[in-house]
Amino acid sequence: MDAQPTPDPALEAAQRAGFDLNLIDCNLALSPEERLLRHDAALELAQELRKAGELRYAPSAPVAATAR
């Protein structure tokens, strides 16, 4: 029977911290250029979502008083 490979403490620590080890494998399979392009697309999406959130929760502008 084959012995189980020794678990790597660094991989275990990353997993415990919430990192998806499969996602790391996916990133490592990409070229450096692809990593940057994917990152920048994710950053752009995050910024769009942030902007949408700011618009949604921004206090509405005060209504100008009108004389009767």
Add this chain to the structure above:
Amino acid sequence: MHHLHQLLQRLADAQFEFVVIGGYAGVLHGSSLVTNDLDLCAVLSPENIAKLRTVLADLHPVHRMTHKKLSFLDVPPAGTSLANLYLETDAGIVDVLTNVLGIGAYARLRQSATEFPLFGRRCAVISLEDLIAAKEAVGREKDLLAVKELRAIAAKRARS
């Protein structure tokens, strides 16, 4: 609209010598964490500052840490050296440091930097080991979290 990779390409084309550091270096090494800015280490001599001004001129660079967002095209006056630059441009945020905590200045970083082929150019990027040491030296919670992923990347690289 932020396109950090385009900023990086511009700088690489400008005969401006730098090492990519920070979260964007982490991305190049395989990190999944998203960063808002491009961090570089370079010598901020008057000559290099002049080169940076030329490269960034049409991107409206301003000193993002100043109250009035002073234009980098006007401040500092020509002939000045700087320790750090924190800029906001139309293409994103770029910070340039002359020294990285826990590692040292540009020459030290460049010595052990990894060269990545990027968009037909070669870019010097802080080595994975130095990046881990730098983030540990800064020691903020977010840096220590990033270190866990970077250590996992180093372990996976060692196994492959």
